[in-house]
Amino acid sequence: MSNQIHETVCEEKTFEHLFHVHGQVIRNFLYYKSGSLSLAEDWLQEAFIKLWQECEKVSVEKARSFLFKVANNIFLDHARHQKVVLKFEQKSNSDSINPENPHFLLETSELHTELEKAISGLPEHQRIVFLMNRFDDLKYAEIAELLNISVKAVEKRMHGALVTLRQVLKSI
Amino acid sequence: MFSDDTFLARWLSGELTDKEKQDFEQDPEHQSYVTLIKDIGALRAPNFNEVKVFKELRSRLSTPQEAKTTIIYWGWLRAIAAVVVLGLSVWSLYPIKEVNVTTGVAENKKLVLPDGSQVSMQGGSALYYAPKLWKKDRTLDLRGEAFFQVKPGRTFTVKSRGGQIEVVGTSFNVVAIGDALAVQCFSGKVRVTDASTQNRQYLLQPGDFVQLHAAENRPLYSKSTNLPKIEQGQCNFYVASLEEVFAKMEAQFNVSIANKEKYQSRRFTGAFRNDNLELALKMVCIPMELRYSLENQLVKIEDK
Numbered sequence: 001m002s003n004q005i006h007e008t009v010c011e012e013k014t015f016e017h018l019f020h021v022h023g024q025v026i027r028n029f030l031y032y033k034s035g036s037l038s039l040a041e042d043w044l045q046e047a048f049i050k051l052w053q054e055c056e057k058v059s060v061e062k063a064r065s066f067l068f069k070v071a072n073n074i075f076l077d078h079a080r081h082q083k084v085v086l087k088f089e090q091k092s093n094s095d096s097i098n099p100e101n102p103h104f105l106l107e108t109s110e111l112h113t114e115l116e117k118a119i120s121g122l123p124e125h126q127r128i129v130f131l132m133n134r135f136d137d138l139k140y141a142e143i144a145e146l147l148n149i150s151v152k153a154v155e156k157r158m159h160g161a162l163v164t165l166r167q168v169l170k171s172i
Numbered sequence: 173m174f175s176d177d178t179f180l181a182r183w184l185s186g187e188l189t190d191k192e193k194q195d196f197e198q199d200p201e202h203q204s205y206v207t208l209i210k211d212i213g214a215l216r217a218p219n220f221n222e223v224k225v226f227k228e229l230r231s232r233l234s235t236p237q238e239a240k241t242t243i244i245y246w247g248w249l250r251a252i253a254a255v256v257v258l259g260l261s262v263w264s265l266y267p268i269k270e271v272n273v274t275t276g277v278a279e280n281k282k283l284v285l286p287d288g289s290q291v292s293m294q295g296g297s298a299l300y301y302a303p304k305l306w307k308k309d310r311t312l313d314l315r316g317e318a319f320f321q322v323k324p325g326r327t328f329t330v331k332s333r334g335g336q337i338e339v340v341g342t343s344f345n346v347v348a349i350g351d352a353l354a355v356q357c358f359s360g361k362v363r364v365t366d367a368s369t370q371n372r373q374y375l376l377q378p379g380d381f382v383q384l385h386a387a388e389n390r391p392l393y394s395k396s397t398n399l400p401k402i403e404q405g406q407c408n409f410y411v412a413s414l415e416e417v418f419a420k421m422e423a424q425f426n427v428s429i430a431n432k433e434k435y436q437s438r439r440f441t442g443a444f445r446n447d448n449l450e451l452a453l454k455m456v457c458i459p460m461e462l463r464y465s466l467e468n469q470l471v472k473i474e475d476k
Contacts, residue, residue: 019229048229088217166201
């Protein structure tokens with residue numbers, strides 16, 4: 001037990017473990033913000049390089065919020081004010097898909113595109129909260145901590161995102 | 173209709189009171205929110221290749237850091253300063269010899285750089301570099317189009333008026349005409365810096381494509397699922413201005429195309445063969461619904 005307290009990020013095993021636990025969530029966060037997978041993965045690596053460089057100062061518990069802060073700063077340094085176009089994947093275990101029915105498949109793929117468009121069109125602050133909750137299964141309190149905002153603010157963004165998405169998709 | 177602006181968030185996380193929940197379920201809009209959540213539940217973020225990204229991170233961490241500053245004594249510093257001044261004056265007396273390789277119209281050239289990296293130049297292109305400095309500074313200037321296969325080593329830089337491209341060891345295609353710059357990455361990673369907005373950088377991975385144009389402030393950046401495959405003997409374009417396409421054709425076939433400026437704002441994606449003018453014209457004009465006429469090396473383009 002006692003050696004857990006002294007565990008530092010500088011241990012290669014710990015570092016790799018942190019990448020395993022937080023890598024995907026941070027990559028996704030950067031993707032939701034930028035709309036570019038290759039940039040998101042490049043910046044994710046930069047954030048971990050920073051973590052490695054400062055490993056003595058960062059405890060394992062603080063690593064995730066450190067990484068988010070660094071990732072966000074990297075994004076801001078490179079921010080290009082251009083429209084974000086997000087692409088998603090279909091979950092393979094979707095039981096509702098019936099491959100026998102081409103008409104149904106067509107409808108599904110149209111719906112898929114409409115959803116991508118509608119979500120990409122959300123204001124950034126709503127889009128990120130919404131996707132972190134829906135795709136990365138983060139709780140409101142976790143999102144609040146990572147984005148450094150109140151839980152109430154997270155809930156407001158979530159609510160706003162749902163209202164907007166429903167309005168946009170109502171037409172189809 | 174909602175009692176407050178966090179209502180749906182609390183509904184989703186199951187934090188509504190029983191009363192709130194019952195009331196909402198009576199609401200005609202309730203079903204549409206249920207459907208929305210279900211539809212979104214069928215999607216997920218693009219796949220994350222953790223092993224690959226971590227491997228790249230590892231190799232980025234293991235590349236040597238910038239040389240550390242060393243402490244120099246003042247006495248030494250003066251001596252070094254003198255050498256530097258002397259070096260500079262000799263330098264200016266003997267300018268570094270630059271090699272200038274150009275290709276004529278319709279001429280393709282292959283050349284091997286001092287480190288073994290290869291360049292295939294398309295017609296009407298020019299390259300400048302300094303072989304003496306090559307070991308220390310793999311930088312060259314390009315005007316026109318060339319395909320690069322870079323040997324791993326120091327950063328390899330291609331400069332053009334439209335921007336600059338930096339790579340370590342990889343292969344990529346560059347089209348640099350005027351202020352326009354288009355780069356397509358085939359293997360490895362390529363970093364492109366936009367000349368008009370200094371800090372704008374793009375990191376290209378295999379298949380990625382970026383096109384910059386000083387006059388247009390929205391650059392094109394794409395994952396290349398629909399990109400034409402680069403093949404030998406073809407000139408390739410991706411959402412390029414038709415004027416550029418015709419300019420390329422002029423350089424390739426030694427013809428002049430009369431009213432190409434007219435098509436500056438139309439976009440072309442595709443390729444033309446660089447060994448047969450008629451075929452090349454067809455490959456561009458038919459899909460763009462244009463008509464061409466050819467007389468004495470003069471081409472006229474018209475709308476159909």
